[in-house]
Amino acid sequence: MPSLEDELFPSTPGKFKIERSNTMNRQFHRCFTSTSTMFLWALFLVALTASYLSFQSFVDSGSRYFSASWGGIQWEKHVRSSAQIHRSGGMSVLVTGAAGFVGTHVSLALKKRGDGVVGLDNFNNYYDPSLKKARKALLNNHGIFVIEGDINDAKLLAKLFDAVAFTHVMHLAAQAGVRYAMQNPHSYVHSNIAGLVTLLEACKSANPQPSIVWASSSSVYGLNENVPFSEADRTDQPASLYAATKKAGEEIAHTYNHIYGLSITGLRFFTVYGPWGRPDMAYFSFTRNILQGKPITVYRGKNHVDLARDFTYIDDIVKGCLGSLDTSGKSTGSGGKKRGPAPYRIFNLGNTSPVTVPKLVNILERHLKVKAKKNVIEMPGNGDVPFTHANISSAQKEFGYRPTTDLQTGLKKFVRWYLSYYGYNRGKRVN
Numbered sequence: 001m002p003s004l005e006d007e008l009f010p011s012t013p014g015k016f017k018i019e020r021s022n023t024m025n026r027q028f029h030r031c032f033t034s035t036s037t038m039f040l041w042a043l044f045l046v047a048l049t050a051s052y053l054s055f056q057s058f059v060d061s062g063s064r065y066f067s068a069s070w071g072g073i074q075w076e077k078h079v080r081s082s083a084q085i086h087r088s089g090g091m092s093v094l095v096t097g098a099a100g101f102v103g104t105h106v107s108l109a110l111k112k113r114g115d116g117v118v119g120l121d122n123f124n125n126y127y128d129p130s131l132k133k134a135r136k137a138l139l140n141n142h143g144i145f146v147i148e149g150d151i152n153d154a155k156l157l158a159k160l161f162d163a164v165a166f167t168h169v170m171h172l173a174a175q176a177g178v179r180y181a182m183q184n185p186h187s188y189v190h191s192n193i194a195g196l197v198t199l200l201e202a203c204k205s206a207n208p209q210p211s212i213v214w215a216s217s218s219s220v221y222g223l224n225e226n227v228p229f230s231e232a233d234r235t236d237q238p239a240s241l242y243a244a245t246k247k248a249g250e251e252i253a254h255t256y257n258h259i260y261g262l263s264i265t266g267l268r269f270f271t272v273y274g275p276w277g278r279p280d281m282a283y284f285s286f287t288r289n290i291l292q293g294k295p296i297t298v299y300r301g302k303n304h305v306d307l308a309r310d311f312t313y314i315d316d317i318v319k320g321c322l323g324s325l326d327t328s329g330k331s332t333g334s335g336g337k338k339r340g341p342a343p344y345r346i347f348n349l350g351n352t353s354p355v356t357v358p359k360l361v362n363i364l365e366r367h368l369k370v371k372a373k374k375n376v377i378e379m380p381g382n383g384d385v386p387f388t389h390a391n392i393s394s395a396q397k398e399f400g401y402r403p404t405t406d407l408q409t410g411l412k413k414f415v416r417w418y419l420s421y422y423g424y425n426r427g428k429r430v431n
């Protein structure tokens with residue numbers, strides 16, 4: 001039987017194989033034995049290092065688990081204190097997408113009037129996450145705790161509803177943007193469909209069930225040509241996957257209302273703009289490019305018709321959100337079972353006065369005191385619609401919604417914020 005040495009060092013044709021004297025044999029054997037011992041030691045050390053490294057990685061993953069961004073006594077304390085109501089008849093609201101544009105403004109408005117607010121946001125990098133972090137810091141300064149987590153995380157949601165009996169959920173977390181849907185379609189399904197269902201599941205099982213107000217979109221009107229758009233108009237011709245996921249969201253919401261007695265209000269926002277806004281939107285990216293001397297691309301419709309939007313200022317949208325929360329009515333279910341019918345509502349939140357994109361550029365040029373380098377091209381077939389225009393009579397009737405800021409005034413406020421946030425006022429540019 002071959003020895004271990006033989007197996008480790010199989011004979012090979014070479015110097016040591018030719019005729020050897022006894023002495024040479026002994027020396028060779030000594031030398032061979034010590035070499036193989038060293039090799040065994042080396043092997044032992046390698047094995048030791050490997051097991052140490054794998055132990056380290058086990059410890060690391062363990063500590064990652066224990067230091068997860070949510071959970072623990074301190075964390076629950078923060079959640080409960082942030083959810084605390086400070087006015088009589090107030091509400092405690094879970095705001096998803098709290099570090100987003102609309103989420104930040106709504107959270108601040110709720111907190112300011114004495115409602116409890118807990119924020120949830122996944123801080124994804126669809127656009128510059130540092131802007132989301134800055135919004136989070138702003139919310140923290142106002143006593144609002146924002147949890148870094150995803151609406152698809154059912155355990156996190158269950159934990160939140162365990163910790164706090166939220167009266168309302170303001171669901172604003174979403175994958176936004178009309179044209180980006182062609183680049184990353186799955187992100188829309190992940191947030192706007194799967195995420196919505198996970199959230200509604202958590203709400204339906206919560207005891208008490210919260211009332212839900214959530215962000216749909218004016219884009220559900222798609223290729224509809226009746227203007228202004230009314231809630232009763234057809235919404236079965238979406239022009240983008242984004243619009244299709246929002247429309248699907250409305251149907252899913254209806255199902256949860258019907259089966260589980262959840263009170264649900266969907267808000268169709270019309271191109272919301274303002275301070276702390278979204279860098280992917282035209283008014284924001286135009287401002288950035290104009291200030292940096294870069295060209296902007298202005299889309300134009302068929303037959304040289306200008307595109308138009310019912311641009312709606314953020315403060316008006318916030319009023320609409322709060323009005324919806326205040327009039328939402330209660331969910332009726334408990335223990336995951338419906339106990340009676342609950343409200344199901346949909347409202348347009350627009351400005352009711354569409355403005356063309358060239359006019360938007362004009363206003364920006366005046367506020368920025370810089371001429372834009374315009375590159376006008378025909379609207380590509382990328383999900384865009386030629387115009388939007390809201391009929392807001394339902395929201396007006398239900399909770400007195402009345403927008404008061406025109407585009408000229410709203411953009412002035414946006415530009416003032418932009419210049420200050422990006423350091424133009426201090427004589428330096430940080431973007």
Ligand SMILES: O=C(O)[C@H]1O[C@H](OP(=O)(O)OP(=O)(O)OC[C@H]2O[C@@H](n3ccc(=O)[nH]c3=O)[C@H](O)[C@@H]2O)[C@H](O)[C@@H](O)[C@@H]1O
Pocket residue numbers: 176177178216217218219220269270271272280281282283297298299300307308309357379384386
């Ligand atoms: O109201 C809505 O439902 C939607 O409003 C916006 O979508 P959109 O109206 O397309 O807003 P922008 O992306 O800011 O575009 C505004 C206008 O500028 C035009 N545009 C956009 C980008 C560009 O480079 N050039 C350009 O001319 C667009 O065609 C559009 O007519 C938001 O991005 C959506 O998330 C939201 O749901």
